[in-house]
Amino acid sequence: MKNFRDLLVWEKAHRFVLGIYSMTRAFPNSETYGLTSQLRRSAASIPSNLAEGCGRSTETELARFCDIAMGSACEADYQLLLARELNYIDEETYEESFQQIAEVQRMLASFTRKLRSR
Template sequence: MKDFRDLKVWQRSHKLVLSIYEVTANFPKHELYGLTSQMRRAAASIPTNIAEGCGRGSDADFARFLQMAMGSGSELEYQLILAHDLGFIDKLQYDKLSNELIETKRMLNSFLQTLKGNRTQLTAKS
């Protein structure tokens, strides 16, 4: 079992969560239980799923949790668009967060492909 904190994709996604918390702190108070909460949950779900998957017993289980992390990333992607369109974040903030998210999703995808490759190699040897 690998320590999730050693994974670059977890480190990157944790940094993204911190950025989301920072930017949503400036959202209107009436959004505290709306978009603020949704964005924070979606962002935190990414490293949370990586951590949980890392503690699972197989690459297949880990891959399933990485796919859930990708789904949360897509959810956050839309929420960033909405926050920008509602005027809660400016173009500069949107671009910065969007780029962080895109890079995180690329890393997740790459990691998923590596896990799938490992499973293919293991089944081919059997």
């Protein structure tokens, strides 16, 4: 069992979630149960799955939860694009968030490869 707080990828994903919660406060009220909720859930799923995977007994199980986290990261990536194209966020906010999620995706991919190579 690993402590998820020791993982840099978890820290980056956690920071991403905090930014998403702040960003989505400005989304239209009509999106409360739509894009706001979906984006928050997919973003929060990334560090949540890392935390759950760290609580499992093997690195194989942790790698599986990293795969799930990657799926959530890809989902959040698309939802950010959608928010930009719906003009809920400006280009600068989109670029900053996109860079964060892209970094998390790269780190997840690397960490998963490392786990599977052991």
